[in-house]
Amino acid sequence: MSCAPPEQGLDVPAGVDVDQQSVVQGKVLAGSDPVGGAFVRLLDSTGEFTAEVVTSAAGDFRFYAAPGSWTVRALSRSGNGQTNADVRVGINRLDVVLG
Amino acid sequence: MSREDSLVTTEWAEQNLSTPGLVFVEVDEDTAAYDTGHLPGAVKINWKTELQDQVRRDFVDRAGLEKLLSAKGISNDDTVVLYGGNNNWFAAYAYWYFKLYGHQDVKLIDGGRKKWELDGRALVTDVPERVETTYTAKDQDLSIRALRDEVIAAIGQQNLVDVRSPDEFSGKLFAPAHLPQEAAQRAGHIPTALNVPWSKAANEDGTFRSDAELTELYSSVGLQDDKDTIAYCRIGERSSHTWFVLTEILGKKNVKNYDGSWTEYGSLVGVPVEVGA
Numbered sequence A: 001m002s003c004a005p006p007e008q009g010l011d012v013p014a015g016v017d018v019d020q021q022s023v024v025q026g027k028v029l030a031g032s033d034p035v036g037g038a039f040v041r042l043l044d045s046t047g048e049f050t051a052e053v054v055t056s057a058a059g060d061f062r063f064y065a066a067p068g069s070w071t072v073r074a075l076s077r078s079g080n081g082q083t084n085a086d087v088r089v090g091i092n093r094l095d096v097v098l099g
Numbered sequence B: 001m002s003r004e005d006s007l008v009t010t011e012w013a014e015q016n017l018s019t020p021g022l023v024f025v026e027v028d029e030d031t032a033a034y035d036t037g038h039l040p041g042a043v044k045i046n047w048k049t050e051l052q053d054q055v056r057r058d059f060v061d062r063a064g065l066e067k068l069l070s071a072k073g074i075s076n077d078d079t080v081v082l083y084g085g086n087n088n089w090f091a092a093y094a095y096w097y098f099k100l101y102g103h104q105d106v107k108l109i110d111g112g113r114k115k116w117e118l119d120g121r122a123l124v125t126d127v128p129e130r131v132e133t134t135y136t137a138k139d140q141d142l143s144i145r146a147l148r149d150e151v152i153a154a155i156g157q158q159n160l161v162d163v164r165s166p167d168e169f170s171g172k173l174f175a176p177a178h179l180p181q182e183a184a185q186r187a188g189h190i191p192t193a194l195n196v197p198w199s200k201a202a203n204e205d206g207t208f209r210s211d212a213e214l215t216e217l218y219s220s221v222g223l224q225d226d227k228d229t230i231a232y233c234r235i236g237e238r239s240s241h242t243w244f245v246l247t248e249i250l251g252k253k254n255v256k257n258y259d260g261s262w263t264e265y266g267s268l269v270g271v272p273v274e275v276g277a
Helices: B010-015 B062-072 B086-100 B112-118 B148-153 B166-170 B211-220 B238-249 B261-265
Strands: A022-030 A039-043 A049-054 A060-065 A068-076 A079-087 A090-093 B022-026 B079-083 B106-109 B159-162 B229-232 B255-258
Touching: A022 A068, A022 A079, A039 A060, A049 A060, A060 A068, A068 B112, B010 B112, B079 B086, B079 B112, B086 B106, B086 B112, B086 B238, B106 B112, B148 B229, B148 B255, B148 B261, B159 B238, B211 B238, B229 B238, B229 B261, B238 B255
Parallel strands: A022 A090, B022 B079, B079 B106, B159 B229, B229 B255
Antiparallel strands: A022 A060, A039 A049, A039 A068, A068 A079
């Protein structure tokens, strides 16, 4: 049973069917610079926590959600930020800029 | 038990990194996180390869745990101070696991690795060398571990607390949303279970909410103190977090963690399953 957090990076891992999965992925940015080691939280449409990952050195994060309305919120030592997303099946790309 | 007996702050941890008799142990969902940096002096336990039997789906047995902890240089008299990433999910699981095998003195760092990092405290890559010990474990304390038959018997009789996210509870998702959606054969929840996501017990920085907030959280959804309680999630780690809250912070009695959780229950033939909120 796997529960290890998958590697965060740009390429969706082999074996993930993007015709069925609702992938939410992007970068955490401070200005235009990627922020590694940020804590990224996926919140559902009511604001309830669903999942959390830590960004890769290149600032990448990825979630496997479901179609609907979600919020991606990032915490880091250099500030916090969040972005709302209307997610559909397939790859949904969004970035979070820290304030 | 109370918060003071079972939780320490990141500040306290930093001040006590060299205190004799304490062993800091990182148990992380991301089993590679330790290698990129950890608390000075901390040892690593891999929840997947070291705490789980590698053939059967079960924990390592008593002799196996004795061998593991002896090799890690942990003795029966040590205070084991646990922390980990992802809001202490697997550190809480290890806490419950240490209690399951009868370790006396275990503590959890409030907020775990996330709080430590957000605080800007130091991480090192040096791996400590600890002298091997002769650790003696006890038999599993089954008063804190629920197996599937008692979970089925508890439907409509005891408090069942499903601590997964609302979308997993309702059957919309099979797993936390940072993992590919796979695992149990059926989605949904155990009939009569209350849905109290583990995350409602934690602040954004991973620390636990106040005693007053936690008391209100469970009373507001109808958790009955005159009944026994079984907590479950997907594989038993998030429900360890809730077991910790109910038992170690709020001092509730007769709380068990169902480590088989949804990946077992949702694949059983013939058991009742509910979907929807």
